[in-house]
Amino acid sequence: MTASSARPLWKGRTLAVLGIVLCAFSLRSAVASLSPVVDLIGADFPVSSAVLGVIGTLPPVCFAVFGLLTPLLERRLGIERLTVIALVAITIGLVCRGLVGGSVGLLLTTMVIFAGVGMGNILLPPLVKKYFPDRIGLMMTLYTTAMAFSTFVPPLVAVPVAEATDWRFSLAMWGAFALAGAIPWLLILMRPGPPVPERAKRDSGPEVTKGAGSAASDSPTLTGPIATSPTTRRLFGRLARIPLVWALAFTFGTSSTMAYVSFAWLPAILTDIAGASAASAGFLLSLWAFIGLPASLLVPVLVVRYQATRPLFIFGSVGGLVGIAGLLLAPVPALLPLWMVLFGLVGFLFPLSLVLISIRSRTPESAVLLSSFVQSVGYTFAAVFPLLVGVLHGVTDGWTVPLLIVAGVLVVTFPAGMIAGRRRTIEDEWERRHGTW
Structure with missing residues (x-):
């Protein structure tokens, strides 16, 4: 379009x-x-x-x-x-x-x-x-x-x-x-x-060209009919064999993990390592979460119009790492707002992940399947890590190891963010390896 x-x-x-x-x-x-x-x-x-x-x-x-x-x-x-x-x-x-x-x-x-x-x-x-x-x-x-x-x-x-x-x-x-x-x-x-x-619901592959306000700006040109898959189970099996899908899942999982770990443990971390009061810790958590608001305004436009997937992923991940490093190395009350703002940049990953689900699929039907796969895998990660952080805190009687694990998640997911930045759809990836989707 x-x-x-x-x-x-x-x-x-x-x-x-x-x-x-x-x-x-x-x-x-x-x-x-x-x-x-x-x-x-x-x-x-x-x-x-x-x-x-x-x-x-x-x-x-x-x-x-x-x-x-x-x-x-x-x-x-x-x-x-x-x-x-x-x-x-x-x-x-x-x-x-x-x-x-x-x-x-x-x-x-x-x-x-x-x-x-x-x-x-x-x-x-x-x-x-x-x-x-x-x-x-x-x-x-x-x-x-x-x-x-x-x-x-x-x-x-x-x-x-x-x-x-x-x-x-x-x-x-x-x-x-x-x-x-x-x-x-x-x-x-x-x-x-x-x-x-009708033009918004075509199940065949519409011709897509780049233009302001179009999803095509960060997705490839699509032409030709798309074969209808026989079953949901078979399509899920195909998704599991596409590296791009796993990259999207890990990116979304990292975003969800940062959110649930932060909402579960960040006030306790700030209280224990920096001596913040309960009221201050609550305010700092709100400051951390607030970064998601400008992110939601900027990220979709930057991705769709300016193909900024990789720069945005790097910006959010590196900012988060710097914020965690600040908490570990300089947990000074006066610097806590700065560390929260920097750590809050991981909030850029959430709208980024949602936009990619829409533009890395050709049709609404495949977008449903991709959304299901990516979010199910991602939320499974998010369910595990808050518990893991709590266990590690109990075992080590401190927050250094848990914070290093959280930072490690950002580092390990970095290659996935780069793969997610490829301007191809999941159908393109499958057809390149296996033939007709």
Whole structure:
């Protein structure tokens, strides 16, 4: 699709824009709204540390499991119907979580929420590719910015709302956004005829040329028909044999690992090695996370228009390494904001990974499979490393070894980032080695 064929973002696609942005907002707000009010919940019924520990490990585990199930469900139901199901599951889970009377109910409703979020994580990149093949960079910017924004809003308003009303309303109110996100997709499904303009849903390989606002800027020219694969299982087998796919998975896994390790342990690290107070540690964690906001604004455009995949990966990885080195070598309170900003540059890897899922596949169907494979593998890593960091801290009675392990992840993943920067699709990689996709 050429730049000249790109349509205005809203023309004929207003519902899709709203559906994607509201869905993206719901994926993060559903996760970030619980921890700020845990103490208030504990005043009503006991929430053991074991339950909190399980809840803390649920996100990456559920994301990995439902990431594998999503392509199977999408083949049977279609991407729009499955998106509605995911958002309804999030809505039900959030509302019911505000009604629970014990820790078991809290755990079960949280599982329902994360099941829906796990499906939504997989479906959003293919939805962008299906409805906005001519505006991938812009839509990925809106999508990742909505996710970054919803990371900050719940912690800021959850406690004030809970104090003004109660913690139950504070938890349940986020269901309104998930429900609102389902409405545009329901309206799209109710339309007569195909749910998306024909030129945006072609299953054959469209001719792609470079142009501003087009995904082609960081992807190769694509021509010719794409053979339809017989089964999801067979396609997954093919994906596992493509080095580019593993490179994308390791890149995404590194981004997820940095996030979950930081949210789990960074406040404790800052308190132990630098003497930061609990309030200061919380602020520094927020500062670390804040870097994801400008990253979400810049990365999609820089990748799609200026082929900046490798420079961005290097920038994020090296910045993260310098930040970790600062924590190890100069854990001085006055320098902690600097180290957090530098370490926070690893936040560039998350929007980078999501954009690559969209532009390293030819069709929405293959994007669903690639998204499932990459995110399932990545979240499996993210589930392992926070536990590993905790074990190493307990064994060594310090944070030097755990921080070196975290730095080692960035170093080991460096070749994967370089491979992910190749301007080829997964179909190109398969056809180059094995013939027709």
